Amino acid sequence: MSPDTVPSPKKPDPNSLAHSIPPGFVIGTATAAAQIEGASTAAGRSVWDDLSAQPGRIIDGSDTSVTCDHYSRYAEDVALMSTLGADAYRFSFAWPRLQPGGSGALDPAGIDFYDRMLDELAEHAISPFATLYHWDTPAELEVGWLDRDTALRFGEFAGLVGERFADRVDAWITLNEPATVTLNGYALGIHAPGETLLFDALPTVHHQLLGHGLAAQALRAASVPGRIGITNVHSPVHAATDSPEDAAMAQLFDIVHNRVFADPVLLGSYPDVPDELAPLFGALGGADSRDLDTICQPLDFYGLNYYMPTRVAAGAGTGASPDGTAEAMTGLPFHLVDIDEYPRTGFGWPIAPKHLGTALAEMRDRYGAALPPVYITENGASFADEVAPNGTINDPERIAYLDAHLRAALDAVAPGGAADGVDLRGYFAWSLLDNWEWAAGFTQRFGLVHVDFDTLERTPKASFEWLRQVLAARQR
Numbered sequence: 069m070s071p072d073t074v075p076s077p078k079k080p081d082p083n084s085l086a087h088s089i090p091p092g093f094v095i096g097t098a099t100a101a102a103q104i105e106g107a108s109t110a111a112g113r114s115v116w117d118d119l120s121a122q123p124g125r126i127i128d129g130s131d132t133s134v135t136c137d138h139y140s141r142y143a144e145d146v147a148l149m150s151t152l153g154a155d156a157y158r159f160s161f162a163w164p165r166l167q168p169g170g171s172g173a174l175d176p177a178g179i180d181f182y183d184r185m186l187d188e189l190a191e192h193a194i195s196p197f198a199t200l201y202h203w204d205t206p207a208e209l210e211v212g213w214l215d216r217d218t219a220l221r222f223g224e225f226a227g228l229v230g231e232r233f234a235d236r237v238d239a240w241i242t243l244n245e246p247a248t249v250t251l252n253g254y255a256l257g258i259h260a261p262g263e264t265l266l267f268d269a270l271p272t273v274h275h276q277l278l279g280h281g282l283a284a285q286a287l288r289a290a291s292v293p294g295r296i297g298i299t300n301v302h303s304p305v306h307a308a309t310d311s312p313e314d315a316a317m318a319q320l321f322d323i324v325h326n327r328v329f330a331d332p333v334l335l336g337s338y339p340d341v342p343d344e345l346a347p348l349f350g351a352l353g354g355a356d357s358r359d360l361d362t363i364c365q366p367l368d369f370y371g372l373n374y375y376m377p378t379r380v381a382a383g384a385g386t387g388a389s390p391d392g393t394a395e396a397m398t399g400l401p402f403h404l405v406d407i408d409e410y411p412r413t414g415f416g417w418p419i420a421p422k423h424l425g426t427a428l429a430e431m432r433d434r435y436g437a438a439l440p441p442v443y444i445t446e447n448g449a450s451f452a453d454e455v456a457p458n459g460t461i462n463d464p465e466r467i468a469y470l471d472a473h474l475r476a477a478l479d480a481v482a483p484g485g486a487a488d489g490v491d492l493r494g495y496f497a498w499s500l501l502d503n504w505e506w507a508a509g510f511t512q513r514f515g516l517v518h519v520d521f522d523t524l525e526r527t528p529k530a531s532f533e534w535l536r537q538v539l540a541a542r543q544r
């Protein structure tokens with residue numbers, strides 16, 4: 069089956085996928101603290117706790133206080149990962165839980181929680197991949213990433229966490245998707261901290277990347293044996309038409325979504341910007357070259373999140389979208405165009421697995437020998453899953469999605485594939501559990517495991533059982 073075929077109702081064969089997974093390839097699930105832990109009041113506040121307390125910010129009026137209550141139920145959740153047969157678990161350390169206020173010593177209760185969770189993973193032989201920043205900036209850091217000092221605070225936090233958990237974490241991810249933080253959090257105002265600065269948000273690019281570099285240095289100074297990397301979200305971008313206007317705006321979007329976050333980390337420089345677009349990037353123009361040396365740290369791996377491609381047209385848009393992105397973008401000189409030839413997820417995102425291969429090929433073509441081994445650190449889809457009267461949850465679209473994307477990635481990096489030469493080491497499904505999907509609240513279910521948000525009961529979906537069969541049938 070070509071990866072872009074519309075998912076057929078027939079369940080993809082787990083054995084057939086299992087046989088294309090090379091020995092040693094890591095497969096796991098991913099989550100983030102603010103989306104699953106709850107117990108947010110037991111620790112310092114994050115910008116997401118504050119944003120979700122504001123009326124109208126979260127689509128269903130929900131907040132971070134309970135979410136999946138993973139804080140109390142972590143043992144049950146790790147047991148689910150073990151039943152799944154997952155090799156690894158990507159989670160995030162909550163900065164405000166470990167270091168309320170974003171400065172000073174680590175909090176003993178926060179340390180205790182992650183110690184217990186890591187013990188549980190060790191007991192089940194699941195390899196921990198820890199993200200140090202998955203968007204939950206301590207609320208006290210006022211303007212957050214607009215302030216260069218936040219990069220220094222984050223570097224210090226990374227050093228403390230590195231020292232404390234050095235021997236317990238196999239892979240460290242400094243930042244998760246700084247692009248989403250800049251674009252959704254500071255440019256468009258739909259994520260925390262809710263700023264609508266458009267191109268004036270660009271200093272948050274530089275400060276986050278500086279935070280990444282300082283964190284990588286601090287982890288190395290703490291002599292962590294685990295590998296060190298970063299996670300960026302990548303979306304292959306193309307123009308809606310052949311017009312030069314659309315082409316220029318597609319290039320602009322590629323720069324602000326992909327290149328501005330990957331080039332400095334891997335190449336030590338910001339991407340070249342065509343003269344006519346240069347005024348938009350004024351806020352990055354004065355970047356200190358010493359900062360770029362800090363940002364461009366040697367990395368052991370590169371984390372790539374992939375959800376969808378993007379189609380861009382010139383001119384302001386008028387559209388509407390479930391997460392408010394289209395509305396917030398009306399002040400920009402370009403807009404995103406629906407990609408109608410693909411089926412869509414519950415979020416309305418196009419299901420286009422071939423473009424995961426394109427994203428990997430772009431990484432190889434752009435970064436060559438500077439690209440370290442790659443993990444797909446997130447990939448998955450929300451659907452309007454329904455609980456059948458007998459309590460089961462049949463989610464054939466998610467099975468087809470995961471099958472097609474993992475196949476597309478493996479095909480792309482195989483000899484002669486579109487991304488031949490990329491050293492792809494693993495894949496993390498987003499997500500283990502249905503969880504709190506940021507501004508979309510509880511309206512988008514991405515889990516392999518269904519969560520009843522009233523009772524917090526966990527029920528593995530059909531996709532969980534399918535992935536369990538894939539993992540069990542692999543060659544070792």
Ligand code: FCB
Pocket residue numbers: 100103244245248301373446498505506514
């Ligand atoms: C990614 C985020 C993750 C989740 C998925 C659906 O951008 O990193 O936390 O929200 O999207």
